[in-house]
Amino acid sequence: MLNKTTISCILLSFWSLSSYAEDIPITGSVESKCIVTQDTAGVYGNPSPESLTTASASGGVHPVVRYDVIQADYYMAKITHPTSFSESPVLNDVVDFTGSTSVDQVSDASMSAYDTNKVEYDNVTEIDLSVAGSTWFKVESTADYGYDKAFPGGQYQAVVTAECIAI
Amino acid sequence: MKYVMLLLIILYSGRATAHEFTPTYPKLEQSYMEGVLKVSMRLFNKRNDIRYYQVGVYDDDWNKVPFVVMGGKIINVEYLETKNFDVYIQSKSRKKVRYICTMSKTLQDGKTKTLLKSRICSKVK
Numbered sequence: 001m002l003n004k005t006t007i008s009c010i011l012l013s014f015w016s017l018s019s020y021a022e023d024i025p026i027t028g029s030v031e032s033k034c035i036v037t038q039d040t041a042g043v044y045g046n047p048s049p050e051s052l053t054t055a056s057a058s059g060g061v062h063p064v065v066r067y068d069v070i071q072a073d074y075y076m077a078k079i080t081h082p083t084s085f086s087e088s089p090v091l092n093d094v095v096d097f098t099g100s101t102s103v104d105q106v107s108d109a110s111m112s113a114y115d116t117n118k119v120e121y122d123n124v125t126e127i128d129l130s131v132a133g134s135t136w137f138k139v140e141s142t143a144d145y146g147y148d149k150a151f152p153g154g155q156y157q158a159v160v161t162a163e164c165i166a167i
Numbered sequence: 168m169k170y171v172m173l174l175l176i177i178l179y180s181g182r183a184t185a186h187e188f189t190p191t192y193p194k195l196e197q198s199y200m201e202g203v204l205k206v207s208m209r210l211f212n213k214r215n216d217i218r219y220y221q222v223g224v225y226d227d228d229w230n231k232v233p234f235v236v237m238g239g240k241i242i243n244v245e246y247l248e249t250k251n252f253d254v255y256i257q258s259k260s261r262k263k264v265r266y267i268c269t270m271s272k273t274l275q276d277g278k279t280k281t282l283l284k285s286r287i288c289s290k291v292k
Contacts, residue, residue: 031189031190031191032190032191032192033187033188033189033190033191034187034188034191034287035185035186035187036185036186036187036285036286036287037184037185037186037213038184038185038214038216038283038285041280041281041282041283042280042281043280043281044280044281054281063281063283065283065285066185068185074191075191082281086273086282139281141281157280157281157282158281158282159273159281159282159283159284160281160282160283160284161283161284161285161286162283162284162285162286163285163286163287163288164285164286164287164288165266165268165287165288165290166191166192166266166288166289166290167290
């Protein structure tokens with residue numbers, strides 16, 4: 001006659017000897033979204049006393065921003081190049097800002113049409129992201145101080161705004 | 168030369184930092200409070216230079232619409248952190264609400280350069 005303790009021991013030993021295979025699921029979903037990535041931080045070069053520019057020929061680095069969209073025609077990119085410094089020494093003359101935004105690299109050849117289809121006004125460039133994938137936009141920015149006046153020594157910062165707006 | 172270019176590309180790709188805000192088309196739902204609707208949003212911060220994002224709600228003409236986010240309109244999201252949050256809007260504003268956005272808040276760091284402010288807007292249809 002087996003008592004309860006013996007039965008429990010037998011069951012436990014069976015359980016410990018048996019091995020189990022567990023399936024561990026990895027779940028994920030692909031949904032419409034826009035990702036804005038700072039690919040390259042911009043740097044102002046100072047080729048002449050009165051000028052600051054991101055042009056590489058003048059010692060600067062153009063900021064590059066990447067847009068990733070999962071589905072076409074869901075988002076619009078809106079890139080604003082600077083019209084003022086967010087940080088600078090005291091400036092007592094006018095600073096003339098110029099700039100532009102253009103396609104730098106694409107993950108799909110048809111995205112090169114963005115440059116011809118873009119809408120520009122003031123310091124803003126709008127692009128309908130009509131192709132799924134990644135697009136790199138290069139922003140150029142130049143600041144000229146007064147009438148051939150030398151920028152005072154110090155640190156200068158300006159802000160590029162990259163927006164991705166659902167349409 | 169090509170190895171130098173390859174190294175530069177790898178270094179640059181490693182520095183990429185991103186801002187992600189979903190869903191694209193959120194839906195207004197009834198909250199636990201009468202007369203208040205809520206929208207559930209998700210923000211992923213892959214920008215290692217950004218710790219704070221500001222939430223904004225706008226109508227069709229980009230006028231501000233009153234809203235509340237628990238903990239404040241500026242939310243702290245650490246690098247590689249995902250934050251789920253609810254935006255509470257009065258029921259009477261239901262027809263006005265069109266865009267829900269998050270914008271990165273940049274810090275000055277005293278270097279001669281350009282900063283990138285990123286803003287992503289979802290649309291309430």
